[in-house]
Amino acid sequence: MDTIDAMRVFVAVVERNGFSAAADALDISTAAVTRQIAALEKRLSTRLLNRTTRRVSPTSTGAAYYQRCVQLLAEFDELEASVGAQALQPSGRLRINAPVSYGIARLGALLPAYSARYPQVELDLQLSDRLVDMVEEGYDLAIRIIRQPAPNLIARHLGQVHIRLCAAPSYLARRGTPTTPQDLATHECLAYTYSADGEALQLLGPEGEVSIPVQPHLRANNGEVLREAAIAGMGIIAQPDFIIDQALADGRLMPVLPQWEVPPIGIYAVYTSRSHLAPKVRSFIDYLVECLDEDADRSA
CATH class of the missing domain: 3.40.190.290 (D-Maltodextrin-Binding Protein; domain 2)
Incomplete structure (x- = not known):
């Protein structure tokens, strides 16, 4: 499992309140979203999402994890953009x-x-x-x-x-x-x-x-x-x-x-x-x- 990819999937699920909406946003299958979330929860040994027939919402642990994921992904994207820009410039x-x-x-x-x-x-x-x-x-x-x-x-x-x-x-x-x-x-x-x-x-x-x-x-x-x-x-x-x-x-x-x-x-x-x-x-x-x-x- 790629942890960064799994974090992106988790954030998409929380922000769109569901697996199908997250799958559409990420252009992957709903089954792939399900597998990523299951693998992430297994890795962390905790439940991150409450699932009902109507909606998906984060648990208290999931909500805290979501906030950290958003912050870390933003920093990661900024780092990649910075390195990519430097790679194009003689330095x-x-x-x-x-x-x-x-x-x-x-x-x-x-x-x-x-x-x-x-x-x-x-x-x-x-x-x-x-x-x-x-x-x-x-x-x-x-x-x-x-x-x-x-x-x-x-x-x-x-x-x-x-x-x-x-x-x-x-x-x-x-x-x-x-x-x-x-x-x-x-x-x-x-x-x-x-x-x-x-x-x-x-x-x-x-x-x-x-x-x-x-x-x-x-x-x-x-x-x-x-x-x-x-x-x-x-x-x-x-x-x-x-x-x-x-x-x-x-x-x-x-x-x-x-x-x-x-x-x-x-x-x-x-x-x-x-x-x-x-x-x-x-x-x-x-x-x-x-x-x-x-x-x-x-x-x-």
């Missing part, structure tokens, strides 16, 4: 994981407008370049720059990252400028620890795709560290546009093999399940799509 703590450099270069500037639009969402952004376990570490959403998202995650494509080769003018003056991808094998290269390509550079250019084995002179798990080392003349880097664009623009870095680049890598918002996707998660993903589309339009 609560949103835990996001994102790569360090991308978070600094792109996400930081986007958060204020999202927060103004959805003030009930508490943003918790954690930056890390390792692939976190979203379930174990309690993340609602992760931003990943990766060629292929993990099959156990739901992914929404947000855009692409272009990765280009560059080096400081001082390095190129000292070691010379490569003219072919194969020249890179003899140069000092600075490698990103979490690169999916390992000890090789996959390049896409006029001759298609080539793989160049390199022996990194430095490995680091952060692109900004590699950029600064390259600016200091340590070697050649292959880094995303959001890390190197400013250094290229102001001449601290120079393009290397500009007709070649690492095949573009996707930017994805990933989460663990499509079922009952929280409004706070959906709203943030939609907001990112909106902002990144605007950025793409401006750069086109």
Whole structure:
């Protein structure tokens, strides 16, 4: 027996002075009303209704129970309505994981407008370049720059990252400028620890795709560290546009093999399940799509 349903039936019987009238009001059979009342009285071990051939009325215990039922049902309905309304509005703590450099270069500037639009969402952004376990570490959403998202995650494509080769003018003056991808094998290269390509550079250019084995002179798990080392003349880097664009623009870095680049890598918002996707998660993903589309339009 569902106690809430039984309480609703009992209230209907009292307010309509009969089983048949209550059944009509609730759009159920009279037999169903009878069963619910009998089960409720059995559960409470007391008689709630006086039954005669003419009318049904509450006992003294039933009258007191009726008053409490009316109050409790009203509170229950109010609670459900409140929870339902909250469920439709983005709210609560949103835990996001994102790569360090991308978070600094792109996400930081986007958060204020999202927060103004959805003030009930508490943003918790954690930056890390390792692939976190979203379930174990309690993340609602992760931003990943990766060629292929993990099959156990739901992914929404947000855009692409272009990765280009560059080096400081001082390095190129000292070691010379490569003219072919194969020249890179003899140069000092600075490698990103979490690169999916390992000890090789996959390049896409006029001759298609080539793989160049390199022996990194430095490995680091952060692109900004590699950029600064390259600016200091340590070697050649292959880094995303959001890390190197400013250094290229102001001449601290120079393009290397500009007709070649690492095949573009996707930017994805990933989460663990499509079922009952929280409004706070959906709203943030939609907001990112909106902002990144605007950025793409401006750069086109």
